[in-house]
Amino acid sequence: MRLQRLTYAAALIQLCLIQAQNPLQYPSSSPEETLLDDAFNRKVLEHFHIPGLAISIVHDGKAFAQGYGYSGISTSTPVTENTLFFTGSTTKAHTSAAISLLMDDNNNFPQIQWNTPIHTLLPSDFTLSNPSLTSQITITDMLSHRSGLPRHDIVLLQNITTQQIIQRTKHLPLTAEIRMEFHYFEVVSGLPIATFLKERLWTPLGMDETYMDIEPAGRYITRTSTARGMSSRLCSDYANWVSALLEREAPISKEGYTALFGAHSIVSGVVSEPFSGPNYKGHTLIQHGGSQDGFGALVVMLPGEGFGVTVLGNEMVGTNGASWVLAFELIDRVLGVAGEERFGWEALVDAQLQQSKLTNDTLSALYPTLPPTSELLPYPLDLSSYEGIYTHPAYPILRISSTCPERTPLKNPEKWTGSRLCASFENHAAFASELELDIFHVTGTYWTLVFWFAGRGDAARVEFRISPGGGVSEVGVDFEPGMKVRGEKIWLTRV
Numbered sequence: 346m347r348l349q350r351l352t353y354a355a356a357l358i359q360l361c362l363i364q365a366q367n368p369l370q371y372p373s374s375s376p377e378e379t380l381l382d383d384a385f386n387r388k389v390l391e392h393f394h395i396p397g398l399a400i401s402i403v404h405d406g407k408a409f410a411q412g413y414g415y416s417g418i419s420t421s422t423p424v425t426e427n428t429l430f431f432t433g434s435t436t437k438a439h440t441s442a443a444i445s446l447l448m449d450d451n452n453n454f455p456q457i458q459w460n461t462p463i464h465t466l467l468p469s470d471f472t473l474s475n476p477s478l479t480s481q482i483t484i485t486d487m488l489s490h491r492s493g494l495p496r497h498d499i500v501l502l503q504n505i506t507t508q509q510i511i512q513r514t515k516h517l518p519l520t521a522e523i524r525m526e527f528h529y530f531e532v533v534s535g536l537p538i539a540t541f542l543k544e545r546l547w548t549p550l551g552m553d554e555t556y557m558d559i560e561p562a563g564r565y566i567t568r569t570s571t572a573r574g575m576s577s578r579l580c581s582d583y584a585n586w587v588s589a590l591l592e593r594e595a596p597i598s599k600e601g602y603t604a605l606f607g608a609h610s611i612v613s614g615v616v617s618e619p620f621s622g623p624n625y626k627g628h629t630l631i632q633h634g635g636s637q638d639g640f641g642a643l644v645v646m647l648p649g650e651g652f653g654v655t656v657l658g659n660e661m662v663g664t665n666g667a668s669w670v671l672a673f674e675l676i677d678r679v680l681g682v683a684g685e686e687r688f689g690w691e692a693l694v695d696a697q698l699q700q701s702k703l704t705n706d707t708l709s710a711l712y713p714t715l716p717p718t719s720e721l722l723p724y725p726l727d728l729s730s731y732e733g734i735y736t737h738p739a740y741p742i743l744r745i746s747s748t749c750p751e752r753t754p755l756k757n758p759e760k761w762t763g764s765r766l767c768a769s770f771e772n773h774a775a776f777a778s779e780l781e782l783d784i785f786h787v788t789g790t791y792w793t794l795v796f797w798f799a800g801r802g803d804a805a806r807v808e809f810r811i812s813p814g815g816g817v818s819e820v821g822v823d824f825e826p827g828m829k830v831r832g833e834k835i836w837l838t839r840v
């Protein structure tokens with residue numbers, strides 16, 4: 346991943362004004378205010394090249410929220426009480442909360458229980474490539490990322506409806522047994538989820554400016570890059586949300602909170618510093634991040650301390666890193682962790698960002714056993730023979746061409762024969778219009794796909810199959826990381 350080079354000037358500060366019907370108090374000068382170290386926060390913003398972000402804190406029933414920087418890269422509009430952010434995967438908790446409300450309503454939804462198999466609710470749409478798993482996967486499995494279905498993020502780049510995405514799951518390879526791994530997938534209830542969330546969750550919680558999509562028109566934040574709609578929010582609404590979770594308030598029931606905060610799956614068997622199991626310095630910690638192109642988010646709660654922090658920013662990679670630095674600065678202050686006992690979050694995040702950059706080393710790692718460049722094998726057919734349309738029942742339609750624009754920042758990999766193809770997704774969603782795909786020839790039938798999107802780069806192995814008739818018949822791409830580690834590709838057929 347390449348950090349976007351952003352023009353960035355001195356940060357401006359704005360308080361987030363809070364709605365009147367809000368159950369929380371937002372004193373103009375509160376103990377929470379002193380928790381926020383403006384100089385520190387501005388330094389972090391600058392270090393991670395983020396145009397703007399908002400932080401909200403909830404502590405002992407009081408809330409404080411503040412914005413830093415600008416609402417976009419080419420604007421001098423500061424982040425204010427009106428600034429909306431896309432909140433990415435932090436909205437998964439809203440989905441779970443909404444489903445808990447259906448669980449509570451046994452008069453109207455007796456069929457919806459935590460252990461209800463999804464297939465019984467969506468019999469014609471929801472099937473997986475393994476029929477026995479189809480009948481077993483329950484609502485809890487889906488919401489706990491333990492369905493066995495890996496992310497398959499590329500599928501979501503298409504201009505198709507949520508229903509079509511669900512229908513295509515039967516064509517997606519599974520990488521893990523049920524209840525084994527942390528996987529992403531969201532299920533839509535049979536109800537219009539946007540209306541349900543607004544009426545049953547957000548309005549009761551005073552979250553009046555939380556939306557399912559980029560509405561109301563013109564109010565959403567200036568994008569730093571392409572973004573797609575899920576849910577947007579200003580920092581004070583998330584303070585209401587976090588406060589309700591901490592206090593276990595309505596509309597979510599006691600039973601609902603038990604299910605939401607219960608442990609459902611082991612995300613990683615590896616415990617690394619500064620954590621010692623599912624807690625931080627002996628305190629239970631509940632968190633979920635969010636990423637989408639152009640935006641990052643993090644919600645962290647310490648229920649035992651009645652403390653929660655939300656960080657929302659308008660640059661994805663930077664905010665995903667900065668949010669940990671910012672959140673743990675506050676958590677350490679609340680817990681009174683002394684300077685010398687504090688963990689070096691900034692150094693850890695810097696090292697991770699460095700590692701995730703696309704370099705020659707990333708490309709060599711895809712094919713660790715390659716001979717010297719002079720011994721690489723030629724490709725067996727003319728470059729133009731690889732051109733064409735390639736399809737898969739679930740993945741986007743891939744158009745491969747041998748007439749390519751000059752564009753990829755990494756246009757000179759270390760090990761390649763000097764030939765390049767390029768590709769595009771025919772049916773991409775509007776937000777994916779800036780996607781750039783280049784395919785560098787490595788050796789024989791092996792190639793490397795370099796993928797640039799919203800300032801991030803990634804690489805995958807590519808392999809072409811040639812039919813006995815002598816034409817290119819299929820292309821295999823390491824699109825799915827969960828399959829890549831097992832050496833399995835997604836194969837698209839040439840039409």
Ligand SMILES: *[C@@H]1O[C@H](CO)[C@@H](O)[C@H](O)[C@H]1NC(C)=O
Nearest residue numbers: 704705754755757758759760
């Ligand atoms: C990758 O390696 C090539 C060939 O050695 C070199 O010309 C190029 O500058 C390198 N690119 C990067 C981004 O390091």
Ligand SMILES: *[C@@H]1O[C@H](CO)[C@@H](O)[C@H](O)[C@H]1NC(C)=O
Nearest residue numbers: 504505772773774775776778
């Ligand atoms: C996406 O699909 C809809 C409905 O088929 C169509 O109206 C719209 O123009 C498409 N958008 C893009 C970016 O192709």
